[in-house]
Ligand SMILES: Cc1cc2nc3c(=O)[nH]c(=O)nc-3n(C[C@H](O)[C@H](O)[C@H](O)COP(=O)(O)OP(=O)(O)OC[C@H]3O[C@@H](n4cnc5c(N)ncnc54)[C@H](O)[C@@H]3O)c2cc1C
């Protein structure tokens with residue numbers, strides 16, 4: 001038996017995570033990526049590095065070390081305060097150019113920023129990029145297809161980038177072992193961060209920021225962002241969420257009324273109604289809102305778009321009220337009532353009140 | 369530079385996942401049998417392109433890469449008011465990943481000519497990567513506005529609102545630029561009777577139709593076949609695995625009076641455990 005040679009390109013096994021901050025706030029997906037990156041780097045026997053761009057980054061670099069990075073590349077410059085495609089692209093591409101060997105793997109979050117930036121970097125280096133992964137691993141791959149004879153053979157240490165596809169009904173394993181870096185974006189909430197360790201040692205390296213005029217073609221006039229203040233979506237046991245099916249802003253009064261029937265509850269919302277100004281951003285659940293995991297999630301007049309689903313699919317019990325029996329939300333809810341929110345929700349509240357009343361009576365009987 | 373604008377819109381034909389026909393037993397799509405449709409996200413891109421033409425003046429060119437039946441979506445685009453279409457079709461493009469697709473589209477765009485704005489959909493419903501737009505912008509060295517929800521033009525300057533985590537961002541830049549349009553933008557207006565009628569007439573006259581829809585191949589656009597198709601693709605789909613429909617076992621309460629359905633729900637679910645004491 002002849003020993004197969006490893007055709008994978010030369011590599012020192014380094015994994016680079018492109019971390020992300022918005023207005024100085026480190027995004028949770030970056031810590032998740034460090035958790036995943038640590039696992040991959042250890043498997044490859046390489047180091048885990050990360051790059052963070054921004055203005056006045058303070059102790060963010062230190063935090064990245066606590067969460068698993070060996071080296072943190074820091075680009076701190078007033079021009080980098082807000083994410084902009086071309087200037088961030090420039091700094092990251094310049095950094096990658098300084099590597100003797102390209103990193104084995106480069107990871108970003110599948111956020112609006114990651115999905116904006118990753119394809120530009122991948123196209124610049126003409127390398128492969130897998131979108132929106134839910135699992136990452138390392139393993140060998142034997143390429144058998146003879147379409148391109150030069151590629152046939154064994155590759156060790158390939159990134160297995162696994163992503164849901166065709167409306168989540170399939171999982172596809174995407175590989176691109178011929179060239180490094182092998183790139184992927186991962187869906188927020190999927191990877192697990194390491195427990196922070198304040199004693200971890202790592203290196204912080206400041207990197208030059210050399211922007212050119214053409215990198216500043218796009219101007220960010222304003223960033224409007226409401227970070228959660230009073231709304232305790234993350235801690236709630238029961239979340240009552242309203243969507244476009246409520247028909248108007250006033251519908252949220254009904255949501256609050258239903259929420260009041262439960263202990264430790266909160267009101268959530270879809271992005272569509274937040275955009276319409278029916279309720280503030282801090283109530284938004286989903287990809288660009290909060291990821292929640294209550295014991296019960298009651299979705300009222302919400303269709304169940306993928307961007308909403310990723311923020312709440314891990315809830316204990318999902319109850320959907322929607323007048324359309326074919327609404328996608330019924331595909332992943334546990335209980336579904338087909339009906340008008342304005343008939344169902346008041347009835348729910350009425351029956352709960354009845355229940356509470358009878359509970360009360362019973363107690364009275366007991367004490368007598 | 370004010371209007372009129374030279375506007376390109378990129379559209380892709382995808383399998384219709386609503387129809388169960390054309391699904392292989394393993395859940396992959398049998399492209400020969402599957403029903404086809406215009407990528408639903410590209411309807412917003414079309415609307416945006418047509419909006420620019422109607423508001424500021426200009427010409428809209430739809431561009432698609434795909435097998436010959438993809439001409440159907442270019443016809444559909446003409447019905448909606450697009451001025452002309454280009455179809456890049458070539459067997460050597462089979463199995464292109466996003467990098468190879470963006471390269472081929474880049475060569476097509478430069479073949480078609482000068483432009484001020486390129487509109488793309490947010491993503492497709494089959495590959496679903498949202499990568500082709502930004503990769504094309506990289507090839508063309510353009511600024512990009514992804515996740516664009518709304519925009520207006522002011523003397524050649526694009527002012528746009530885009531989605532970000534927890535909010536929105538207002539950005540602006542001078543054309544040329546590439547924009548990927550979010551599905552919270554205005555839905556595609558119904559096609560006009562006149563548009564549909566005009567396309568019907570055109571279809572009766574292939575020679576005339578050829579003036580509006582042109583099919584090109586890699587040789588015509590002078591693309592390097594080594595950078596297209598499987599050869600030009602750094603990624604491959606190595607394996608697929610069917611996963612059970614999410615949850616898939618929703619208890620449905622349907623077709624009864626609200627009080628009965630609600631009663632049943634309270635009975636069968638764990639709702640009562642969380643009621644206020
Ligand atoms: C980059 C990006 C990020 C996004 N991030 C998020 C996010 O974080 N969170 C999020 O939620 N969305 C997000 N979206 C938007 C998402 O794609 C959907 O557009 C949105 O979730 C739809 O909101 P909805 O379900 O309220 O509205 P619709 O999809 O319009 O659904 C309304 C539903 O109400 C039902 N209905 C109507 N009337 C009644 C009635 N009287 N009684 C009962 N049911 C009724 C209808 O049948 C329908 O199913 C994002 C989109 C993009 C592009």
Ligand SMILES: Cc1cc2nc3c(=O)[nH]c(=O)nc-3n(C[C@H](O)[C@H](O)[C@H](O)COP(=O)(O)OP(=O)(O)OC[C@H]3O[C@@H](n4cnc5c(N)ncnc54)[C@H](O)[C@@H]3O)c2cc1C
Nearest residue numbers: 130131378433465466488489491492495496497498499500
């Ligand atoms: C299950 C599966 C998973 C895949 N995963 C990956 C992956 O992770 N990485 C990867 O590189 N490739 C992947 N591919 C291959 C990818 O689907 C193809 O390269 C495809 O040609 C373009 O990508 P997309 O459909 O994701 O387009 P997107 O990037 O989602 O499309 C965005 C927009 O670009 C424009 N556009 C895209 N394609 C065309 C076209 N043919 N003609 C005109 N305009 C177009 C449209 O405006 C569209 O709305 C995958 C394919 C499958 C079947």
